[in-house]
Amino acid sequence: xxxxxxxxxxxxxxRKVFFPLFEQAANNxxxxxxxxxxxxxxxxxxxxxxxxxxxxxxxNVGDELTHQIYIELGKNFITPFDREDIHALATAIDDxxxxxxxxxxxMNLYSIDDFTVPIKKLADLILQASIDMEKAVRELKDxxxxxxxADSCIxxxxxxxxxxxxxxxxxADLFLYEKDAIKLIKYKEIxxxxxxxxxxxxxxxxxxxxxxxxNA
Amino acid sequence: xxxxxxxxxxxxxxRKVFFPLFEQAANNxxxxxxxxxxxxxxxxxxxxxxxxxxxxxxxNVGDELTHQIYIELGKNFITPFDREDIHALATAIDDxxxxxxxxxxxMNLYSIDDFTVPIKKLADLILQASIDMEKAVRELKDxxxxxxxADSCIxxxxxxxxxxxxxxxxxADLFLYEKDAIKLIKYKEIxxxxxxxxxxxxxxxxxxxxxxxxNA
Amino acid sequence: xxxxxxxxxxxxxxRKVFFPLFEQAANNxxxxxxxxxxxxxxxxxxxxxxxxxxxxxxxNVGDELTHQIYIELGKNFITPFDREDIHALATAIDDxxxxxxxxxxxMNLYSIDDFTVPIKKLADLILQASIDMEKAVRELKDxxxxxxxADSCIxxxxxxxxxxxxxxxxxADLFLYEKDAIKLIKYKEIxxxxxxxxxxxxxxxxxxxxxxxxNA
Numbered sequence: 188x189x190x191x192x193x194x195x196x197x198x199x200x201x202r203k204v205f206f207p208l209f210e211q212a213a214n215n216x217x218x219x220x221x222x223x224x225x226x227x228x229x230x231x232x233x234x235x236x237x238x239x240x241x242x243x244x245x246x247n248v249g250d251e252l253t254h255q256i257y258i259e260l261g262k263n264f265i266t267p268f269d270r271e272d273i274h275a276l277a278t279a280i281d282d283x284x285x286x287x288x289x290x291x292x293x294m295n296l297y298s299i300d301d302f303t304v305p306i307k308k309l310a311d312l313i314l315q316a317s318i319d320m321e322k323a324v325r326e327l328k329d330x331x332x333x334x335x336x337a338d339s340c341i342x343x344x345x346x347x348x349x350x351x352x353x354x355x356x357x358x359a360d361l362f363l364y365e366k367d368a369i370k371l372i373k374y375k376e377i378x379x380x381x382x383x384x385x386x387x388x389x390x391x392x393x394x395x396x397x398x399x400x401x402n403a
Numbered sequence: 404x405x406x407x408x409x410x411x412x413x414x415x416x417x418r419k420v421f422f423p424l425f426e427q428a429a430n431n432x433x434x435x436x437x438x439x440x441x442x443x444x445x446x447x448x449x450x451x452x453x454x455x456x457x458x459x460x461x462x463n464v465g466d467e468l469t470h471q472i473y474i475e476l477g478k479n480f481i482t483p484f485d486r487e488d489i490h491a492l493a494t495a496i497d498d499x500x501x502x503x504x505x506x507x508x509x510m511n512l513y514s515i516d517d518f519t520v521p522i523k524k525l526a527d528l529i530l531q532a533s534i535d536m537e538k539a540v541r542e543l544k545d546x547x548x549x550x551x552x553a554d555s556c557i558x559x560x561x562x563x564x565x566x567x568x569x570x571x572x573x574x575a576d577l578f579l580y581e582k583d584a585i586k587l588i589k590y591k592e593i594x595x596x597x598x599x600x601x602x603x604x605x606x607x608x609x610x611x612x613x614x615x616x617x618n619a
Numbered sequence: 620x621x622x623x624x625x626x627x628x629x630x631x632x633x634r635k636v637f638f639p640l641f642e643q644a645a646n647n648x649x650x651x652x653x654x655x656x657x658x659x660x661x662x663x664x665x666x667x668x669x670x671x672x673x674x675x676x677x678x679n680v681g682d683e684l685t686h687q688i689y690i691e692l693g694k695n696f697i698t699p700f701d702r703e704d705i706h707a708l709a710t711a712i713d714d715x716x717x718x719x720x721x722x723x724x725x726m727n728l729y730s731i732d733d734f735t736v737p738i739k740k741l742a743d744l745i746l747q748a749s750i751d752m753e754k755a756v757r758e759l760k761d762x763x764x765x766x767x768x769a770d771s772c773i774x775x776x777x778x779x780x781x782x783x784x785x786x787x788x789x790x791a792d793l794f795l796y797e798k799d800a801i802k803l804i805k806y807k808e809i810x811x812x813x814x815x816x817x818x819x820x821x822x823x824x825x826x827x828x829x830x831x832x833x834n835a
Contacts, residue, residue, distance in 0.1 A: 257609070261616035271703075296575040359728040368584035368800035393689070400693035473825070477832035512791040584800035
């Protein structure tokens, strides 16, 4: 065995493995969030049914990608970042997808056809945060534009604050004006799941900030 | 000091420590799940009261076992698997017990005496997943029958999917037909806690799959 | 470079960094819990509005402290305890603050002005657990009084059990006597968030117990 082939054996294929998986996962979240925005702005129940199915399908794709990252993490001795950060980032991205699908699933199960202003606003905020999450994830592979990652993370934090505010106001309004308890339960739960999706984007941003600090 | 006694010093007692604790914890979950199935199929309130107490007691036993695993993890320098996987597996098994007890506790507190078909189905699915979880845990100690562990994990995943489906249909039905909001809240929460127990079985299966990959 | 200055370079500043941050974070939780108790015992809506704002502000302070601990964890190669325990302890302390603020935020959003006995009891229990959590955290820096830490942790566990009991009774009573579903939802959620704050104190106690075992 030549020295070269020994080196080949040791040089980690980690970067080739992890970064494409992360980019696909983040990209998949943007796709799901885009369909969510389309869904809550559609007035056609048949169209929405189709969009709900697309969200379910993409959420499964996301599950597969997360699973693959975990599997690679088990196999790869050398990883581009600390193992716990890779695990936490993969989990956070997956949690965004889960919460978007969770919200869409509830809209579907509860036969929602009146998409209120706060629901639309939260869907927009989720899409915004997802786009910034994807941008930041793409920059992770070379860490050349650390400033860009930091800026995306700051914007995600700001979106999460806005989502908090929209959610709080919407829930307070529900308790003030909605007299039908069952309707209140439906809307409150959908709003909470949407708001939680932005929390998970913030989790992803926090992990990326930790990665920046460690690799500064 | 003879070489022998030095070796004795270094040879980890880890396997003797961790595997019996995991087996007891997994076995305890099967016991709790068995009582849960009995509970939701009993028409006698006095019997059910007794069964609720048994579930509480066994959940405490589970807490103790989990606690002991954590303590051993703190003491043992050498562990049979990665520390994070031991921690994650102990936590997942404990979470199954917690959710079963959480569901039973709500049935008790909300004075449920009408156990619906989806509740019974979910209890059956939890028992099924628990039995497979115990089987897989038992195989961990020698990893001789990797195929058996993988098969159990696949079955747990399939059970979790079925539980998801049962839960979604049951909640959609609640919102369609249950006009009493307070009753709806009760049943929805019990169904969600039961469904969550199968999610936690899936978490345990995922950890075991990671362990397989690392030790392949 | 003298040997001395080389040593200076290597001697970790970790203790100087982590312990003050933990003490501030734990102290901040006591401050938030103190205001919570004041809030639920106040009959003046204007006073309560002011107290809610104070809780929000302190919760932000807590977020900052947690964030700083995470950042330091990324920068410091040498840490006084295992990294995962530092992370878990910081997270648990932050979760206590989050849940107290979450409960207060709901009281505010739902315009609660009738603070029931179980709400007051839970607020008292949270304050008790927070005081013990701070005591234990203060002892971590030298581990001279291991007995004191263990005692605080035992008291936190006992408080959590009491909180469980208060919560269970209060929720059972709500389902028995509260006929207004929307009011039931409000109170149930506030009680659950308060009870969860004591769970998070228990999480912090569990981490500290793990630290004791590892450093015994």
